[in-house]
Each structure stands twice: as C-alpha cells, then as structure tokens.
Amino acid sequence: MTALPDLDRRPSLARLALHRAAIELTGFLRERDAVVFTLALPVVILTLLGSIVDGVYPGSEVTSAQYLAPSMIAAGIASTTFINLGTGIAADRDDGTLRRLRGVPMPPAAYLLGKVLMALVLTIGETVLLLGVAVAAFDLRLPTEPARWLTFGWVFLLGTTACALLGIAASSLARSARSAAAVMNLPYLVLAFISGIFYTPIRALPEPLITVGSLFPLKWMAQGFRSVFLPDTILSQEVVPSWEHGRVALVLAAWCIGGMVLCLTTFRWQGRRGR
Template sequence: MTTAARAYGPSTLTLGLHRGVIELKAFFREWDAVVFTFALPVVTLVLLGSLISGVYPGSDVTSAQYLAPSMIAAGVAATTFVNLGTGIAGDRDDGTLKRLRGVPMPPAAYFLGKTVQTLVVVAAETVLLLAVGVALFDLRLPTEAGRWLTFGWVFLLGVVACALLGIAVSSVIRSARSAGAVTQLPYLVLAFVSGIYFTPVSALPQPLLVLGSIFPLKWMAQGFRSALLPDTILGAEAVPDWEHGRTALILAAWCIGGLLLCLTTFRWRGRRQR
C-alpha cells in the first residue's frame, strides 16, 4: 500500500462493497425473512397465473406468461422499496444507525452497501421467478442476446431506483411498528396503477395509465415484458411500442432523484433519540 493510499484510506466504493457483504450476511441469518422474501412473489405468481387464462389475440402468449415479467418487477419493488424501508426503520429504532454514524464511514457507502445487498437478493429472486414461469406456465425465455441485454439494464436501473427510494422513504417512518403500513400502502397502490395485477395493461383506465407512468414500477414491468415476450404482444400494451428510450430515461431519472433524496433527507437517529 502506498503512502497516499494509507493517508486517504479506503474509497467510498470499497467501503460500500464491504458494507454490502455485511448486509448480506445479516440478511441470510434471518431465515424467516429469507423465506418470506422469496416466497411472496412466487406464491403470487402461482396463484394469479393459475386463476387467469386465455391467449391474447394475434399472439400465442397466455395471460399467465404475460403476468410473469410483471411479477418480476413487483418482486424487485417489494424486496427493495418495502423491505429496505422497513429494515432501515428498525435499524434506526434499535440504535444501529446511530452507532454506524459514529464510525468514519461516508453516508454514500451505507447506501451503496444496502444497494449491493438488495441487488444480490433480487437477482436470486428473479432467477427463481423465471424458473417458476418456465416450469409452470411454459414461459419461453428469449434466445437473442439483445433481449437479455435489455433485461439486464432494466433490472439494474430498476433495482437501484427502487432501493434508493426505499432508503429515502425510511426517513418518513416514525417507528419500526408503523414501517409496514407506511411502505405497503404506496407499494400496493403503485402495483395496481402500474398494471402489475391487471392484464392486459391497455385495459386500464386512462387516468390510472397516466398516474402509473410517472413512477418506475410501470416502466420496469414494461421493460421486462419487452425482453421476455415476443413483439406480437404489443397490442396488449398501453402504447404499441416498447419505448426503450423513455424507459431508460425515466428509470435513470428516478435513480438520480432517489439518491438526492437519500443524501438530503436521511436520518441516522430516530425522532426520540438524542
């Protein structure tokens, strides 16, 4: 190690990656949280996929296959926005964040560590959902590299945006007891207005389509459908185009906005702590 490296210490990126490893170890030690985190989107996909039926006109895509990419987006949002907001509120209540603030770690490293932990968990959850879609609903995975590239950048932007929003929303939660209610309500509302549980999306009322298009969940679900489903299903979308450019722009804007919210509103101490 050079003299300059010793003087300046590890970078924020290095500290964030190390923090991510710690967060992952803590997560996988809580087996009940692990089981329910992975089970929720899988059970929802199995139940809804078994209840709905039919093939969309002009395509051989079934309703269950159309639902699968949307449920991947819902799983990303639940694991990031809901779980992160709830978990950080608990850390703030029990004094964990207060102790972390006492160590020489930049705030950005903490956010990065949370994002790394979430990225790994959501990646595993996504693989599981894809496997369920293939096994139970004959979801045909794409063979073109371009579609997997689309899936990759939508996944990364969506995870980062929702994770940062989950960290930001934790600042408005007054206590760990109210965390679930504060995070679940906006998540469920956005899931419905984004067309997650409503097929086809084009059947949603116009005001709900406009409202859903403001937030990242709608674009994440649309991006996943564009990667996993054939173009013959475009008639079921609100606009007969996958709108990749707009999807990337809106998800990136939410990443930037979420980071700014974290840096300006995040509280290391609870309202009752001194």
Template structure:
C-alpha cells in the same frame, strides 16, 4: 510497522468499505429465515395463484395470460426487495442503534448506502431468477431469445432496482419507527402495483385515468421493459402503447434514479425522532 515519522496507513476506499458492508448485510439478512422465506415466497405465490386463474392466449399471439403476467410479477418482486425491504431495514437500523454506532466509526456514510444497495441488488437478482424459473416451469415463460433481449433485461433490472432502492432509502424519512415501517412502505407499493397494471392482464385493459397515473411510477416502466425482453412483439396489441418505448423507459427510470438520490439527500435521517 512504520516509524513515527512514516506516512499514515492508507485507509480502504469507500467502495471497498461499502462492498464489505454489503457482505455483512447479506449475512444478516440470510440469518433471519422468516424474513428470507416471506420475502421470496410472496411474489412467487402470487404469480402461481394469479397465473392459475387466467387461461387462453391473446389474439394474434401465442402468449398466454399467465406468461404475460410473469414479467410484471418479476418487477413487483424487485420493487418489494428494494423499496419495501430496504425501507424497513434502514428503519430497524435506526431504531436499534446501528446507525448511531456506524456514525461513530471512521467509515464514510456513503459506504453504508453502498452496502445496503448491494444487499438489495443481490436479493432482487435472486428473486427475479426464482420468479423467472417458476414462470418457466409452471407457465412456459421463455428466456430472452437473443443478446439484445438479454441486454434489455439487464439494463431495465439495473435502472429499476436502483430507482426503487433510492426511493426505499428516501421513504425512511417518513418512518417514525421500525414498527410502522411496513405500513409506510406497503401502501405506496400496493397502490403503485395496481395502477401500474402489475396484477392486470393485459395492461391495456386498465381505465385511461389509471394508465396515466401508473405512468408516473417506475414500477410501470420496469414491468413494461421486462415484458419487452421476455415476450414477443406479437403481444404489443395487448399493451397500452404501440411499441415498447425503450428510450422512454430508460429516460424515466434514470430520472427516478436521480430524483430518488436527491430525495435521499434531503429526507434521510441518521437519528430517530425520539432521539432528538
């Protein structure tokens, strides 16, 4: 041990503390088996049911309606495990006193958010992999054909999951208690899913006002990016745009990441309203 006049012990970095917190968050999540099962099962069951309702291929392409639906459902699964689950998890931490206890220990506040986002990213990646596997097994969805498409799948996932996670943290400013978390997060999630064309095949069949409204939300652009990575260009005739617009997807998802961060800084509360 250093002497009384020696240098003070070096504290772990914020990133290291955040990664350690992320491991704790993952362990806590996996212990709640009912939450794990329903978090993973809902998008998978939805994909299996909706995919079985549609049949046939689109004109000029060999892509079936079920294959077209799969990338959209992957984006919905990512949004559910980030925006919905993250918002509910933070609301629970606030209600049960976890946030108060963490604020009392010498851990930077940023480390808590790093841990939460790490947990959401790992669960989202697992959700996306399961949905892709189900799509391959049941409906013949193909993996990306080359490195360029794999890269597209990667950066769309990274930006989309980050944007939805930031919004999941920000929405906790509207949540009064853990009991109301599901209602506060599910409504915007479902609305954005419908207007973004998640449950519609093809997306180009949506009325123009809904297409305009859906273009506001990151879910629309994440789904479009996933379709560009998993489907051939021959399906563009079914889209509402003449090309995949990768540049616009990147710009809008990045803007939502930055906007979500600003919302987090202005709306996040460490204490519940009844604690004031």
C-alpha cells in the same frame, strides 16, 4: 531504521461498501423466515394468479400467465428493494444502529451502498427463482437474442437502483420500526395495481390510472421486462403499440437521479422520537 506504518491510509469507499454489504447479507441470511418470505412472496403471487387467470390474447400465443410473469419480476424487484430497504433502515434508525455507525470511521455512503448491494444480490436470486417458476409452470420462453438480454440488463440495473434509492428516502417517513412495514407497503401495493402488475393487460386499466401509474418507475420496469420475454405480437395489449425503450430508459434514469436527490435531502440518521 524501521519505516512507520502509514496511518493515513484508509480503505476505499468501494471496499468499505463491499464489506458492509457482506455484513448486511450475512445478517439477513441468518433470519431464515425473512429470507423465505422475501423470496417466496412474488413467486407465490405469480403461481396463484397464474393458475387463476386463463386464456390466450387475441392475435398472439401469449397466455395470461405468461403476460403476468415479466411484470412480477418488476414487482419482486420493487418489493425486495423499496420495501425491504425502507423497513430495514427504519429498524436500524429505531434501535440506534445508525447512531452507533456514525461514531465509527466509516463514511455514511458506505452504509447506504452496502444496503443497496445487499438488495441487488437478493433481487438477482429472486429473479432467477421467478424465471424458473415461469418457465416450468407456465411455459414462458426465455429469449435467445443477445439484444433482448441486453435490454433485460439495463432495465434491471436502472429499475433496481431507482427503487433502492426511493426505499432509502422513504425510510424517513416511518416514525418507528413498528410502523415502517405499513408505511412502505401501502404505496407499493397501490403502484402495483395502477402499474398493471396484478391487472392484465395494462390497456384494460382506466385511463386516469394509467396516467398516474406512468409517472412512477414500476410501470416502466414491467413494460421493459415484457419487451424482453414476450413477442411483439402482444403489443396490441399495451397502452401504445410500441415497447418505448427510449422512454423506459429515460423515466428510470430520471427516477435514479430523483431518488438520489431525495436521499440527500430527506435521509435522517436519527429517529424523530430521538430528537
């Protein structure tokens, strides 16, 4: 007697998420203009600002361009995750993709994890590209100590996760796909400035702006990456003469938890105009 197939056996959440990530990544890569502009934006900003700013910081051999490079890695991660996920999910909601996906036997978490995994792949490629430009054009020295690369790893994972979750949550603020870019870009640009990304060194910012910027993950991501690629002699240009790795980890982990809570409480599968 032939055994009947197990109809209740379903793919795991991890397998569904990987499958959805492959679909998302394939669809994104087909949009060549989106790929080029997404990966090129932080590289172009680094090249332009790095060519404009000049000088060596007192007491250190670090140039202004080298100080800027690690901060631009943080900005690139935030752009690829927060902005791209926010606008992409808003577009899926606006054109009915989310509504159709809810009708298939796939858990909602698989869709969201697929989006996050796609963003993670893009941020890895973007980071490699940024480091290549920084090394070739501005003589940024890559660390040789394993401990520094370990720091890079946890800052990268925590920062990417936090920004991705915040992008998913913020996607609900846009009333349509057309308005999503403006809604996502405004907070990103404001935080980039008050987090010391485009204004170096960070200790030159007004104290109230430093205080506000310290409440958000971008400032701590940039500080964590600077601790990886820059020597300790540059600490005189930081807000405090320490890399504060414990506080960096605490703030980024807190935003990961907060971002998850925001996703669970604010995420909508249907647009406001569809109610």
